[in-house]
Amino acid sequence: MSAEKTKKETKIKNNDDEKAYVIKKAAENLEKEFKEHSVAEFFKKNKQMLGLYGKVRTLTMIIHEYVSNSLDACEETGILPDIDVKIDELGEEYYEVTVKDNGPGISRENVGKAFGKLLAGTKFHRLKQSRGQQGIGCSGCTMLSQMTTGKPSKIITGQQGKKPISLELTIDPSKNEPKIEEIKEIEKEFRGTAVAAKFKGVLYRDSDQGALEYLRRTAIANPHAKISFRDPLGQKIVFNRTQTVLPELAGEIKPHPKGVTVDDVIFMGKKTGARTTLSFLTNEFDRMGAKGLNELKQMVDFDLIKDPKQLDWSEAEQIIKAFKKIDFIAPTTDSLRPIGEKQIQGSLENIVKPEFLTVMTRKPTVYAGGYPFQVEIAIAYGGGAGRKVGEETKMEIMRFANRVPLLFDQGNCALTKAIQSVDWKRYDIKDPDTSPVTIFINFISVHIPYTGAGKQAIADEEEVLEEVRLALMQTGRKAGIYIAHKRRESENQQKRLMFYKYIPEICSALSQITKANEEKLKKNMEQMVLTKLKIEDEKNAEMQKQAEKALRNDENSVVIKEKKPKTEKKEQHNTKRKK
Ligand SMILES: Nc1ncnc2c1ncn2[C@@H]1O[C@H](COP(=O)(O)OP(=O)(O)OP(=O)(O)O)[C@@H](O)[C@H]1O
Ligand SMILES: [Mg+2]
Missing domain, CATH: 3.30.565.10 (Histidine kinase-like ATPase, C-terminal domain)
Structure with missing residues (x-):
């Protein structure tokens, strides 16, 4: 080995030692930084996660x-x-x-x-x-x-x-x-x-x-x-309250087998008072009947007499795999407490004062396999409905989760996404953005899938999106019938005005050409217009009758209300504010 080579190797070794020393020191310094934090310290630093950001x-x-x-x-x-x-x-x-x-x-x-x-x-x-x-x-x-x-x-x-x-x-x-x-x-x-x-x-x-x-x-x-x-x-x-009866108390439900994870089973097993896994599964889960338990017994390789506190990860995993395969009845839904169609109708009439209102409480259903939820929708049109922006009236979306208004993070919410997915033109709402419409949605569940701790937007679970969309389309159809009727009425009124505007000019020209009596011509022409408009009015009335009949045959109960706008009351809480 040449002296030159030895010198070089020694230098490399010294460099390596130096690097190792620096890393060791840095790691020691980093260890000194290791501290525990309380959840309060975490949220103190991250208050935006609680939705606490923005001055208003x-x-x-x-x-x-x-x-x-x-x-x-x-x-x-x-x-x-x-x-x-x-x-x-x-x-x-x-x-x-x-x-x-x-x-x-x-x-x-x-x-x-x-x-x-x-x-x-x-x-x-x-x-x-x-x-x-x-x-x-x-x-x-x-x-x-x-x-x-x-x-x-x-x-x-x-x-x-x-x-x-x-x-x-x-x-x-x-x-x-x-x-x-x-x-x-x-x-x-x-x-x-x-x-x-x-x-x-x-x-x-x-x-x-x-x-x-x-x-x-x-x-x-x-x-x-x-x-x-x-x-x-x-x-x-x-x-003021418009209802003096309290909503019925919501019941507590047990977790449904389709809505839990391996970790949940282990955690619940540690907390349960049950002595065997069999009684733990029977007592602590919703819809766990004898049939389900028998099927589960065939699918796991350990004895269900085992103490649930001792369940290990692979055993809990077997339980979850079995839960996925077994055909359980959907979760109990009678624990849900909707506001109710009549109550929503009363509230919206009292506070929004629309010209037309349709309300629907859908049947309960389930998301993510294990969580029952229910949707209530109302569409209000005309009168005080919509959002007043200067002279314009725009569509107003009122989102609620368990009766709590969600005012923020609208774009990120499943309820908004469902509204955007509906083709409103089919329901005679040509431009939803500039229509005097209020859409009310109350999403209720034993567990709301919020997108964050700030609780202002609902996650777009597939079943949630689909259910809200269906409910919107059903309610939209009913609102559309009224809106189409209003549109036809207003078109006829326009036609009427136009005909009457031109009758005098046409008759004067005609009488000059034909030498016929101008007054007589006017009378005849007015009669013609009246007959034509009467036929159209009758056609419209018939169409309206057919549409309303179709609505009555609809299986879901729905309130349809057409109210002539009342003369404005002076009470402050009843007036629609201009924004
Ligand atoms: N006005 C009140 N009357 C009676 N109990 C209350 C009242 N306000 C708070 N509490 C009690 O304090 C607890 C903590 O309230 P907090 O708002 O921090 O959490 P939460 O309501 O349980 O859940 P969330 O964080 O989603 O609001 C509540 O669970 C309730 O037991
Ligand atoms: Mg609270």
Whole structure:
């Protein structure tokens, strides 16, 4: 080996050692960075994931979180909701939000967790139709308030037969734990929950995406609720309840075998009180009858006497494979609670005041194999329907999930995609964008497939898209008949005006040429026009009768209503706002 070569090799080795040393040091430094984070710290950094971004949007989302909690709590305890919402402007892009309900209140033990711990609550762990489902709504607001103002949220809560308490609360983000201060008992009687929290970097606007529009839509989908709102200018708007009966309480359902994963089976097996896998499967799954169990027994290679807590991955995988092959009855759907055709009709007539309205509650069905859902659709036309933009009226889309208005992320939502997939020209809506139409869709389910934690858009599950599309087409057909009738009426009116405009000129010219009496010519011609238009009117009336007969024979129940627009009432909450 030459001296030259040895020198080169030594240099390479030294370089390698140096590189290895640098990597080792960097890895050690990286290890020092390794830390655990709480879910609160995560959302503090990623508040946009909770839908808390955009100045106007954020303020509306805050109202949404508090109001939907109030509605859920009232309904679950059989109370007709009475909700007061107040927004006060404290400075530039600085507001205080106050929401008070007459609900059941929250106990001293749980109030801290309810408002001051993310991923805590009464809803996440169950399969039941409710507005909230994640446990991050109002606690997310507490965090946003302290992040933007450094101030605590103030809460007053009172339960039946107990002294109400007031407290101030913040979240310790590193622990995701509530920090309660100033807790006091109050002498004044109060049942319910009131929260007041301050927020900076937000903005109130009376717009399509503002808090007032949110509450207007909430009132439409919740005719049993009374909602009062005081805006930052001090104007009070009251949406009175039009229904005094509470919606029937939604039932909780068990997971359907077609809607679970291997991981779910292992997780549920660990939590169950059942001693054998056989009783675990029988008790904890929907539609698991003797026939299904017998089939399953033939498809797995282990004894179902096994303790479900001991199920390993491959055994749970066998169960899931069997679930896929077995023909189970579709999930129980009687746990769903639609608003109802009559109630939607009442609400839309009261708040939107359309000229024509058709409403349909479809039968429940299932998505992703295991989740029951149901769709309610209404199409309102003319009168106060549609969105007023300056002098124009445009199509208005009102999306709801479990009666909660979805005001944001419209383009990304399965409900919008279903609307866009319908050929509206077939229903005489030539240009949906510029038609005085309001489309109302309420999607209800025990689990809404939201696209994100901000809960504003529904994922385009195949069955969901198809069902909404079908419902829209059925309702669209009915709306189309009325719209076509209106169009024919207006065309005839145009014709009538045109004929009458030209009769005098034509008759004067004719009398000059033929020397016939001009007045007589006029009379004859008017008679001719009248006869012609009468024939057309009769033809139209016959077409309308046939179409209505076809609708009556339709198997789905539908409300068709034609209302002559009433003279405008002065009540503030009944007037359609110009945007
Ligand atoms: N006004 C209220 N009255 C009674 N209980 C309430 C009220 N507001 C909140 N809670 C309780 O606090 C819990 C947490 O509320 P939060 O909004 O954070 O989550 P959620 O409603 O369960 O789900 P989501 O994150 O989807 O809103 C609720 O599950 C409920 O038990
Ligand atoms: Mg909530």
